[in-house]
Each structure stands twice: as C-alpha cells, then as structure tokens.
Amino acid sequence: MRGRQLREGGGVGEERRHIAVAERRARLALRHRLTGTARAAGPEEVAGSLVALHGTDPATVYLAVGARLADAGKTVEELDRALYEDRTLVRMHGMRHTVFVFPTELAAVVHASTGLAIATKARAGLIKDVVSGSDGRLTEEWLAEVEASALAALARRGQATVNELVQDEPRLREQFTYGAGRSYESAQTVSSRLMRVLGVEGRVVRGRPLGSWTSTQFRWAVAPPHPELPPSEAQPELLRRWLAVCGPATEADLKWWTGWKVTDVRRALAAIGAVAVSLDDGATGYVTADDTAPGPAAPWAALLPGLDPTAMGWQERDWYLSPSLRPALFDGSGNVGPTVWWDGRVVGGWAQRADGALVWRVLDPAGVGREALAAIETEAARLRAWLGPTRITPRFRTPLEKELTTGQ
Numbered sequence: 001m002r003g004r005q006l007r008e009g010g011g012v013g014e015e016r017r018h019i020a021v022a023e024r025r026a027r028l029a030l031r032h033r034l035t036g037t038a039r040a041a042g043p044e045e046v047a048g049s050l051v052a053l054h055g056t057d058p059a060t061v062y063l064a065v066g067a068r069l070a071d072a073g074k075t076v077e078e079l080d081r082a083l084y085e086d087r088t089l090v091r092m093h094g095m096r097h098t099v100f101v102f103p104t105e106l107a108a109v110v111h112a113s114t115g116l117a118i119a120t121k122a123r124a125g126l127i128k129d130v131v132s133g134s135d136g137r138l139t140e141e142w143l144a145e146v147e148a149s150a151l152a153a154l155a156r157r158g159q160a161t162v163n164e165l166v167q168d169e170p171r172l173r174e175q176f177t178y179g180a181g182r183s184y185e186s187a188q189t190v191s192s193r194l195m196r197v198l199g200v201e202g203r204v205v206r207g208r209p210l211g212s213w214t215s216t217q218f219r220w221a222v223a224p225p226h227p228e229l230p231p232s233e234a235q236p237e238l239l240r241r242w243l244a245v246c247g248p249a250t251e252a253d254l255k256w257w258t259g260w261k262v263t264d265v266r267r268a269l270a271a272i273g274a275v276a277v278s279l280d281d282g283a284t285g286y287v288t289a290d291d292t293a294p295g296p297a298a299p300w301a302a303l304l305p306g307l308d309p310t311a312m313g314w315q316e317r318d319w320y321l322s323p324s325l326r327p328a329l330f331d332g333s334g335n336v337g338p339t340v341w342w343d344g345r346v347v348g349g350w351a352q353r354a355d356g357a358l359v360w361r362v363l364d365p366a367g368v369g370r371e372a373l374a375a376i377e378t379e380a381a382r383l384r385a386w387l388g389p390t391r392i393t394p395r396f397r398t399p400l401e402k403e404l405t406t407g408q
Contacts, residue, residue: 017277019248019285019293021319025344028320029297031245032310033068034341036300040068043079044088044103051242052100052110054307055091055206057395059214061101063305063383072386076213084208087224091206093118093199096259099206106241108226111202112234114259119201126197130190133176138190146171147194151203151222159207159219162191195220202226214392235264236271240288246313248277248285256315280319301375302341303350303360303383306394306401311336311346321346325363328400337398342372350380351404352392358384359404 029035033049040046046068047053053061066075082089087104094100094110097118102110130138146169153168154160166172172191179185198204199220207219235258242257243249249257254265274286304311311321312335321329322345329337329349340348340360347368350360358380362368394401 017275019277019279019287021280023293024248024279024319026294026297027247028310028344029300030294034300034302034310035297037298039070041070043069043075043082047082047089047101047103049245050309051106051238051245052094052102053309054312055099055101057305057307058209058216058218059392059394060305060307061091062213063392064308066383066386067302067304067308067379072382075386080213090224092202092223095257097200099199104224106238107202107224108229109234109237109241111226112229112231113238115200115202116231119197122197122200126193129178129188129193130176133178133180133188134174138174138176142171143190143194146174146190147198150191150194151198154204154220155222159221161210161217161219162195165220166191212390214390216395232267232271235260235268239265239268239274240272243272243274243286243288244291247287247291248279249314250279250283250285250316253314253316254286257313283316297344299343299371299375300341301343301372301379303376303379304339304341305392306337306396306398307335308339311339320344322364328363329398331396331398333396335396335398337394337396337401340376342368342376347372349398349400349404351401352387353405353407354391356387356389356391358387359407361400361404363400 030038031049033040033046040049043065046065053064055061062075062079065079066072069075069078083091083101089101090104090107091099091101092107092110093115094102095114100110127140127143130143131140149169150165150172153165157164162172172189172194174190175187176190177185178188195204199206203223204220205223207221209215210217210219239254239258251262251265254269255262258265269286273289275289275291277285277287279285325346329339329346331337338350339346340350340362347364348360348362350358352358360376360380362373
C-alpha cells in the first residue's frame with residue numbers, strides 16, 4: 001500500500017464528488033443501524049458496523065446496542081454472551097486512551113494502531129512514579145516481579161477483581177506518593193496504576209462487572225492472544241473500517257477520533273487510497289475508494305445513550321447537531337449525554353428518573369411534527385420495555401439530563 005496517493009472524486013477532468021447533508025444523514029441511518037430496516041440481529045453485528053462502542057460507562061454499551069437490535073429485549077442476554085462467554089467482543093483501551101468495546105478480531109489492529117505509543121509513555125510514567133514516589137524503596141525490578149506474579153494469579157483465576165488479586169499477591173497493596181509537593185499530591189496503590197497500564201498495553205481486559213450490567217465495578221481478565229502488527233499496517237486498516245462506517249469525514253474528524261497526529265492520518269488516508277469529496281460547508285471530506293451512495297432511508301427516531309458512537313463519531317457535528325443544543329446536551333469535558341434523534345439529526349434529550357419514568361424533551365422543534373413525536377414516543381416505549389426495573393444514571397451528567405431527572 002506504500003506510495004498510494006489521495007484520490008480526487010471522479011475521474012480525470014471530472015469535478016470532485018459532492019456529498020450533501022441529506023446523503024450524510026441517510027448514511028448515518030443505514031450504516032449505524034438506526035432505522036428499523038437496518039437493525040441488527042446481534043451485538044456482534046452492531047459492534048462490527050460501528051467499529052467501536054464507547055465503554056467508559058458500562059451502561060452506554062448496552063444502551064447503544066439495544067437501540068440498534070431488531071429485538072431489543074435480548075440486549076443484556078446477548079451482550080453478556082458476546083462479552084463474557086463467547087468472547088466475540090472485548091472491552092479494552094483504544095483510541096485517545098479511552099476504553100471501548102470492539103470485535104475481538106480487531107484487538108490487534110486497535111492495539112497496534114493506537115495503543116503502542118500510549119503504552120510506552122504509560123509504562124515509563126508508572127516506573128518513574130513508583131520509584132520516585134517510594135524514595136527508591138520500590139524498584140523497577142521489584143515492580144517486574146509483582147507484575148509477573150499478578151498476571152500469573154489472574155491467569156489461574158480466569159477473572160478477578162483487584163481485591164482478589166491482592167489476596168494472591170499482597171505486594172500489590174504497596175503505596176507510593178504521586179506528585180509529591182504539588183497541589184495534586186496523593187497516595188496511590190501499585191495495584192490501581194499497574195492494572196491500568198497493563199490494560200493500555202493490551203495485556204489485560206475488562207471482565208464481568210460486579211453486580212448488574214450497569215455496575216462500574218468490574219473484574220479483570222488476561223487479554224485474548226492476538227498477533228503483533230506494525231502500526232504502518234494497523235493504522236490504515238482501522239481508518240479504512242471507520243471511514244466505511246462514518247465517511248465522509250474531515251481530517252479534523254479523523255485526527256480527533258483516532259487521537260493520532262495529523263501526519264499519521266494523512267499517511268493512512270494515502271495508504272488506503274481514500275477519495276476526497278466536497279461537503280456542504282465547503283470542507284473536504286474523505287471516503288473509501290469503493291464507497292457508494294446509500295439508498296434512501298425512511299424517517300426514523302432513536303433514543304441514544306450518553307457517549308453513543310454516533311453522537312460522538314465526528315468532531316465537526318453541525319450537520320447533525322445544532323450548536324445551539326450543545327450547552328444542554330454536553331458536560332464541561334465535551335461528553336455528550338442521552339440524545340433524542342429524528343431523521344438524522346439530534347433534536348433533544350432524554351433521562352430516566354429515580355422512579356423509573358423515562359422522560360424526553362425536544363429542544364429543536366424545527367421539522368418535528370406529529371409523525372416525529374409519535375415515532376420518538378414509540379422508541380421511548382421500546383426502551384422502557386427492555387429496561388424494565390433497571391435504573392440508569394449516566395456517568396457523565398449533562399444539564400438537560402439533570403433537569404429531566406429532577407423534573408424541574
């Protein structure tokens with residue numbers, strides 16, 4: 001793939017292909033499995049279609065899959081099977097040092113394309129902090145012994161919490177001072193930092209939660225084996241898969257989603273022979289070389305969770321989310337909350353109250369008539385039905401979600 005160039009849309013002498021907002025919204029409906037006819041039979045299809053499901057908040061994964069399954073009532077059962085029994089999906093660190101759920105077959109691609117550089121820095125930081133924060137009492141060699149012992153214990157147990165691993169390797173309890181003499185000085189345990197670094201390195205993954213599927217406490221498991229790929233091979237493959245789902249995307253979108261340098265983005269675009277296209281705002285987007293326009297999508301509604309991969313898929317979001325809605329729907333760190341969609345754009349948000357009531361509000365009423373309101377309520381009823389008695393509180397709270405929750 002070396003030496004390939006970015007291609008202009010069309011043939012020699014032809015104008016660059018143009019992809020308007022209407023077509024982008026149709027792509028979103030079909031490729032993200034949000035319109036009824038495109039819904040998936042199982043969670044593997046959903047994850048494969050979207051490439052990655054944001055996994056920092058455990059509930060996000062289940063809610064994102066449930067919104068896209070033909071039979072949402074099987075969401076928890078089927079996702080538990082895929083994650084913890086068949087292991088066809090894996091929850092691991094990926095882009096931007098963030099936890100995602102991927103198809104297991106993509107683990108090697110994700111790790112090599114996004115994780116290696118981060119892992120090197122994380123490992124160096126761990127060693128530096130442990131040694132300096134213990135005044136040399138804990139050494140790099142000591143840490144290596146503890147690490148090997150902890151991994152062996154985890155392999156014996158299959159899955160384990162940090163507290164269970166500490167029973168097998170008590171040295172994980174050792175503490176060191178992080179940021180000595182600074183405003184953020186704190187005592188940290190070897191166990192918490194070590195397991196995070198092993199996760200970034202792709203050597204351990206998140207296992208079953210403690211309690212229900214909404215729990216933020218979890219077990220660790222040894223990562224499934226995967227081949228070691230060179231980044232020069234893995235980065236184009238990850239970008240190709242993502243563009244097939246989310247193209248057209250700008251360089252800014254690609255840099256933001258991957259967390260790569262712009263030089264890495266451009267190199268990967270060239271490696272797959274990406275095609276440059278024009279967008280409605282005058283920007284240049286990119287699609288895969290074999291990209292074709294989708295068919296029309298019937299009007300659709302959806303209630304998507306906070307951090308859903310569709311709502312968070314692009315850095316430049318004006319084509320599906322009005323800037324006027326951002327203060328209500330995003331927290332201070334840029335995390336999107338639960339959103340209500342109508343026909344390819346965000347029109348409001350939703351929340352679940354403590355008594356289980358599911359409530360939603362339209363913030364952008366333009367084009368939201370009776371048909372839209374009825375479709376949104378149908379999706380709300382669908383979500384209520386499969387949630388049953390389960391209570392959901394997003395990990396990242398947004399102004400509208402808080403307001404709807406309190407009923408104010």
